[in-house]
Each structure stands twice: as structure tokens, then as C-alpha cells.
Amino acid sequence: MSSATADRRRADPARARERMLVMLALPALLLLGVIFIWPLLRLLSMSVADGTLDQFEKAALDDLYVMVLYESMEIAVLVTVICLALAYPVAAWLAQAGRTGFILGMFFLLLPFWTSILVRTYAWMVLLGRNGVINRTLRDWGWIEFPLPLLHNLTGVLIGIVHVMLPYMVIPIYAALLRIDPDLRRAAEGLGAPAWRAFLRVTLPLSLPGVFAGCALVFVITLGFFITPALLGGGQVMMIAMLIEQQVREFLDWNFAAALATVLLAATLVIYAALAKLTGGQGHGAR
Amino acid sequence: MAHARRQPRNLGRILLTIFAGLVFAFLMLPLLVVFPISVSSASYLQFPPPGFSWQWYQRYLEDPVWIEATIRSFKVAILCTVLSMGLGVPLSFALVRSRLRGMRIADRLVAAPIIVPNIIISIAIYSLFAKLQLIGVWYGIAVAHTILALPFVVILVSAGLRTFDEAQEQAAMGLGASWPVAVWRITLPQLRPSLISAAFLAFVTSFDELVIAMFLSGASMTLPKKMFDNIMLEIDPTIAAVSVLQIFLACICLGVATLFGRGVVPGTAGR
Numbered sequence: 373m374s375s376a377t378a379d380r381r382r383a384d385p386a387r388a389r390e391r392m393l394v395m396l397a398l399p400a401l402l403l404l405g406v407i408f409i410w411p412l413l414r415l416l417s418m419s420v421a422d423g424t425l426d427q428f429e430k431a432a433l434d435d436l437y438v439m440v441l442y443e444s445m446e447i448a449v450l451v452t453v454i455c456l457a458l459a460y461p462v463a464a465w466l467a468q469a470g471r472t473g474f475i476l477g478m479f480f481l482l483l484p485f486w487t488s489i490l491v492r493t494y495a496w497m498v499l500l501g502r503n504g505v506i507n508r509t510l511r512d513w514g515w516i517e518f519p520l521p522l523l524h525n526l527t528g529v530l531i532g533i534v535h536v537m538l539p540y541m542v543i544p545i546y547a548a549l550l551r552i553d554p555d556l557r558r559a560a561e562g563l564g565a566p567a568w569r570a571f572l573r574v575t576l577p578l579s580l581p582g583v584f585a586g587c588a589l590v591f592v593i594t595l596g597f598f599i600t601p602a603l604l605g606g607g608q609v610m611m612i613a614m615l616i617e618q619q620v621r622e623f624l625d626w627n628f629a630a631a632l633a634t635v636l637l638a639a640t641l642v643i644y645a646a647l648a649k650l651t652g653g654q655g656h657g658a659r
Numbered sequence: 660m661a662h663a664r665r666q667p668r669n670l671g672r673i674l675l676t677i678f679a680g681l682v683f684a685f686l687m688l689p690l691l692v693v694f695p696i697s698v699s700s701a702s703y704l705q706f707p708p709p710g711f712s713w714q715w716y717q718r719y720l721e722d723p724v725w726i727e728a729t730i731r732s733f734k735v736a737i738l739c740t741v742l743s744m745g746l747g748v749p750l751s752f753a754l755v756r757s758r759l760r761g762m763r764i765a766d767r768l769v770a771a772p773i774i775v776p777n778i779i780i781s782i783a784i785y786s787l788f789a790k791l792q793l794i795g796v797w798y799g800i801a802v803a804h805t806i807l808a809l810p811f812v813v814i815l816v817s818a819g820l821r822t823f824d825e826a827q828e829q830a831a832m833g834l835g836a837s838w839p840v841a842v843w844r845i846t847l848p849q850l851r852p853s854l855i856s857a858a859f860l861a862f863v864t865s866f867d868e869l870v871i872a873m874f875l876s877g878a879s880m881t882l883p884k885k886m887f888d889n890i891m892l893e894i895d896p897t898i899a900a901v902s903v904l905q906i907f908l909a910c911i912c913l914g915v916a917t918l919f920g921r922g923v924v925p926g927t928a929g930r
Binding site for chain 2: 389390392393394396397399400401403404407408409410411412414415418458459461462464465466468477479480481482483484486487488489490491492493494495496497498499501503504505508535538567568592593595596598599603613616617620626629633636637640641644
């Protein structure tokens with residue numbers, strides 16, 4: 373009895389501390405519960421509001437909706453691959469750059485990141501249009517006779533999204549490259565491996581967690597893109613987020629919109645969890 | 660870190676630099692192109708501009724709809740910053756220091772809005788706020804934006820807090836300070852760089868956000884909503900002028916966060 377009381381007394385400061393920390397977390401968690409979790413569950417439940425799975429059947433059987441889902445996935449894959457191809461060399465360059473180069477590079481990378489998506493999307497419309505800056509310049513130089521179709525199609529959407537997502541890919545890869553002990557590569561080269569083999573056998577495998585973390589983030593965020601495809605696609609490209617918006621705003625079909633949202637959310641979470649697992653559990657919060 | 664080490668320049672290195680330069684050019688191109696257009700004398704989109712004029716800046720400053728939208732966006736972003744800092748900083752203390760298992764779930768919960776598509780968050784909140792008649796209310800948008808800004812605040816502040824030695828706080832308390840006083844006088848001043856970065860990132864997140872604002876703003880538009888309508892309905896160079904002003908604002912925010920903050924530019928700690 374007495375030893376139990378003593379135990380409790382000894383544990384008390386720790387318990388008081390935990391209690392206080394919970395109190396600190398409570399307001400924020402309450403807000404998340406009321407403004408995020410509760411509305412989300414409410415929305416998801418609308419998809420089965422009529423007690424059947426009819427809304428999901430509608431989404432699965434209609435070719436139009438399947439096409440939109442397929443196109444969204446296709447765009448997300450393409451954006452991820454393009455971002456990876458562009459981002460890896462940039463991250464590698466940043467990891468070996470001198471101080472000035474690094475600061476300049478980070479400025480080029482982060483200023484677009486901090487600039488409104490609308491500003492960037494508008495700028496791409498100016499650049500890519502039929503009479504846009506790029507087509508005008510190429511024609512003035514005599515390189516092309518007719519304007520290239522760059523806007524209001526898949527090309528324009530891809531350019532716009534890649535521009536937005538690129539920093540999300542560069543930064544995790546850069547962070548992974550920084551964590552690699554430079555002595556490992558030097559050891560490989562000291563043992564006679566040419567630079568390219570040292571890269572393939574040492575640097576690349578060790579940077580894979582960053583690559584997977586970047587890919588997970590880019591793929592998942594791209595899947596839910598709305599503004600960029602809506603403006604740069606010109607009605608030619610339809611992604612699932614646009615379909616959801618249309619169902620809510622134009623057709624007021626909340627139940628079907630909720631079913632589509634459920635599909636999008638499920639796809640997002642499954643793909644993110646799968647890719648994050650490849651990073652060895654570092655994907656979460658590792659940024 | 661081996662960054663400063665100069666190795667003999669070989670072909671691979673030169674190619675890498677050229678490639679990185681091209682990608683940086685791709686990143687900066689859309690930001691640069693709006694500058695000449697914003698001072699164009701032509702009334703429609705023309706490049707290169709036929710002449711110089713401040714008329715689009717003037718048009719922006721004289722149009723009450725643009726100005727009202729700008730002021731509303733500032734109000735929303737400031738309230739969102741206050742809310743996400745006021746809630747996010749205490750939450751970070753709990754997430755970093757508590758050993759309760761529930762906190763690990765809370766950690767994931769806070770980060771979830773980064774992954775969950777904005778359109779889903781938007782219509783979920785829209786449906787709730789419509790019922791509560793909170794559509795078209797500026798502070799409603801700020802509260803909704805707080806959900807998006809909170810993960811950034813928590814990631815930056817937690818990272819700062821993890822490197823802070825709690826023994827300093829305990830020393831202050833051993834000398835008689837209460838815990839809030841110890842946090843206020845010892846811990847928070849040392850977290851200042853993280854707090855500055857977090858606040859500016861929260862501000863920018865809200866100031867630039869469109870999808871939630873589209874659903875919640877009703878007739879009282881925020882700046883991004885006004886820009887969106889302008890792009891959809893009448894592309895005139897007023898929006899280029901607004902864009903230039905926004906790029907300057909982003910420059911200022913990024914500059915302050917880089918000079919006085921920490922964590923926004925990863926990997927700079929050791930430089």
C-alpha cells in the first residue's frame with residue numbers, strides 16, 4: 373500500500389507534465405477535429421447517404437468518369453517522372469555547390485515556391501499561348517511557321533504542374549544527398565571505381581529514401597490538382613478534382629461528389645502509404 | 660559538409676551546372692515574364708510591349724474591387740497567421756515533449772492536410788459552413804486556412820524545438836521561474852528563427868490560397884479569387900501588375916524568413 377502511494381507520488385510530476393502538454397495540444401486538436409476531421413467524415417458519409425453503393429457504381433461504370441480518373445493518374449505519373457528527371461541533377465548540383473551558388477540556387481527554387489500559383493499559372497498562359505511569348509519569339513526567329521500547340525492541352529497542364537511541384541522533389545532529394553558521408557564515395561573512387569560507377573553504386577542507392585519521399589509527395593499532390601489544369605487545360609484536360617468541383621457547383625450532386633472524393637482520398641492515402649513505406653518510414657515528417 | 664572543396668572541373672560537372680542552370684531558368688521564367696507585360700502600353704496582351712506605361716498599376720490602385728480584395732486577403736492571412744501560431748506553437752511543445760502514444764497519432768493528423776487534396780478539404784468545409792451560414796464571412800476563410808497552415812507551423816517549430824536543450828528551461832525553473840515564464844524568457848527567444856519562418860510561411864499559405872477561398876468567399880472575394888475571375892473573364896494586363904506586386908511580396912517574405920528565420924531553406928544551418 374505505502375509503496376504504491378510512494379510510486380504514485382514519484383510519478384506525479386511526470387503525470388502533471390503530461391497533463392499540461394495535453395492541455396497545450398488540445399485547442400489545436402479541437403480545431404482540427406471540428407474544421408477538418410468532422411467535415412471530412414460528414415462528406416465521406418454522403419457518398420452512401422442513400423444506403424447503397426449506387427454512387428460508386430455510377431463512377432465505376434460510366435466511361436467518362438473512368439477516363440477522368442485514368443487521365444488524373446496518367447498526369448500524376450508523368451509529372452512525377454518529369455520532376456524526378458529535372459530535380460535529381462539540380463539536387464546533386466546544390467549538394468556540391470559553393471556558398472554563393474547554393475544561396476542563388478535556393479533563391480531560384482524557393483521564390484517560385486513562395487509566389488502565388490495564380491501568378492505562375494497566369495504567366496504560363498502569357499508564355500505558352502498561340503500568340504504567347506514563346507510562339508511569337510520562335511516565329512520571329514523563323515524557327516517555326518505555325519504556332520506550336522502549347523496551351524489548352526496536356527502539354528500546358530504538364531508544364532504548369534511540373535513548375536509548381538519541382539521544389540517538392542528537389543528538397544527531399546537534396547536533404548538525402550546531404551546525409552551521405554562524402555568519404556563513402558571517395559573510398560569507392562580511391563578503390564578505383566570511375567566517378568559514374570561510384571555514383572551508381574554508392575550515391576544513388578543511398579539517396580533513394582529522398583527520391584521516394586519526393587515521388588510520394590509529388591504524385592499525391594498532383595493527383596488532387598485543380599487550379600492549374602482548370603486554367604491551362606482550357607477544357608481539354610479534366611482531372612478528378614475538377615470533376616468534383618463541377619458536381620458540387622454546377623450539378624449540386626453532393627452524393628456523387630462525395631463518392632468521387634472518397635475514391636480520390638482512398639487513392640491518395642494508399643499510394644502515399646505505399647511510397648512512404650519505401651523510404652523506410654522516413655517519409656513522414658522527414659522534411 | 661564538403662561543399663566548399665574545389666575539385667578539378669571535369670566534363671560531368673560542367674554538364675551538371677548547365678542542366679541545373681536550365682532548370683533554374685525554367686523556374687524563374689514565368690516570374691520574369693510578367694514584369695515587361697505589367698508596364699506595357701498595349702491594352703491587350705502583346706509581347707514585346709510596344710511602349711512603357713504605369714496604367715495597369717494605376718488601374719489596380721483605382722479599382723475598389725481589386726483594393727477591397729487585397730485588403731480582405733491581408734485580413735484573412737493575418738488572422739490565419741495569428742491562429743496557426745497561437746495553436747501551432749503550443750501543439751509543437753506537446754508533440755515534441757509528450758511521451759503519450761496518442762501524440763504520435765496527433766502528429767499524423769496535423770500533417771494530413773498536406774496530403775489530403777485541397778478540393779476535398781474545401782468542399783467538406785464548404786458543406787459545413789453553408790449549414791452554419793459562414794459563407795462570405797472573412798474570418799471563416801481564415802479559420803479554414805488555419806488547417807492548411809498548421810502543418811507548416813508545426814513542422815518548422817518542432818524542428819527548432821528538437822534542437823533546444825530543455826535543461827536550460829529546467830535551470831530557469833530551478834532558480835524560481837514558473838514554467839510559462841521560463842518558456843517565455845528562455846525557450847521562445849531561442850526559437851525565434853523558427854517562429855519567424857513559421858509565421859511568414861503561414862501568412863503566404865493563406866494569402867495565396869484559392870480553392871478554399873473560392874468556395875467560402877461568396878460575393879466577398881479574396882485577392883486570389885479576384886485574380887482567378889480576372890484570368891477566366893478578361894485577361895488584361897492589370898493582373899500582370901498585381902502579379903508583380905505579389906512577386907515583390909513573396910520576395911520580402913522569403914527574404915525576411917531567410918535572413919531572420921530558420922528551416923525554410925533546408926541545410927543552411929551549417930553554412
